[in-house]
Amino acid sequence: MLGAVLQTRAPAPPHGVIVAERGDIVPAMRLLTVDGAATGIPKAWAGRTTLVNLWASWCAPCLKEMPELEAFAREQGANGTQVVGIALDDAASAQAMLQRLRIAYPNLVDAPGPADAGVRLGNPAGVLPYTVLVSAEGRVLKTRIGPFESRQDIADWTQH
Template sequence: MHTRRWTAGLLAVVAAVGLVGCTSKSQEKSCTTSPEGVIECAPEQRSAPPKIAGELLTGGAYDVSQARGQVVVVNFWGSWCAPCRAEADDLEATYQATKASGVTFLGINVQDSKDKAIAFEEGRVSYPSLFDPPSRLALALDIPPNTIPATVVLDRDGRVAAVIRAAVKQAGLQPIVERVAAEQPAAGSR
């Protein structure tokens, strides 16, 4: 009897995890994927805004919902990640080039120690980063980043507009950010 309950419970968990996977896959399938692997979703294809909040590396709390009305570029990174080091200058350059257009950036540091993360960021980027050692914040996204580094562009309504599952270069990222920044927010979203 005890074995049946345990088995039923295990099957329920597996089914729930499977449904979550299907949900994000179906969201991803409704979007377009470029030959470079950039996933872009048209405004009518975007799901509800993800809940992304936590502790900043430098202390204090941050909730991405506070940035509604701005495009938010979210970059998942780790100090141990060579491609993350390679893309840092391009991320900062894109941030500086687009911030006057109502664009902000947010890093999410994963699988790292706080000291190493702070040392990595110092002098490299001027935007804040959340500290998420267990990588839980990625689970809030309908289209999960799945890799480190990864960059997610949220529209002015906080919805996922693009996902890049590789290191970025300014030449590739900035046009995506500018396209999303040029969109009008959904009616009644502010």
Template structure:
């Protein structure tokens, strides 16, 4: 009985230690996020301003304290059309006080066209944010679309994914859960 209790206690503490060690990047890659590139030295994200649908200005610092999955996209981008519903489902399921999906339409994307795009692909939970002069995208080194950047609570880029992904997959949700763990 004592032996079982010791073994159980060791397993519990071992599992918690492994979980506290941080995200399992390789498991995320193996689970379908194969193009995930982890930052060796996480750096602060862009400070450039972007706007919301009403013309209000924002910076990524507005989300500091949360883990953010930042996605750069455009209405003309075919892979973005495929990816946006998964981002929307991820926000619906895990978005809240600790985590948020932030999507920024970069380049020329009229609000009306974004609304049409969202209606066509069934997006209901994502913000309409615009980077019309691509200031944020340039500052973050975005050269193609879509690009998704994972940002930690301190406002630093911890990983980047080039291309579209199934952001509502089990691997992605596990990664978000690991990133938001205390």
């Protein structure tokens, strides 16, 4: 319900920007890793269920949940749900925070704005943290606005 309320107050995305909804294929995007390498999504995630967490270095609830996401990612290993972060931030700030928090799961960077990765992944209100569960086939399974409270909270949410 919170998602519906936030979407009603969100400005319309710019003309031509595809906003994925539940069941839709994630729109193709090219984002950079924090190290500057170009990555095509959702192609980079093909074949594995992926938890995509949008965050920023200035977002306290984002930073609080990231160690739990890291622990979840380690538990999942090479065959479980993969975790990918997308920082709506500048690369230097994102990289510094990832190092400080010792986050090893892959992270991409996008400039915040009306057509950023968060908007395209179904969050036109820009509320962070925002998480999307993407199927192995690249479809949006579910979304979540707000932080996870624990590793168990993450595990429960990823059951689809």
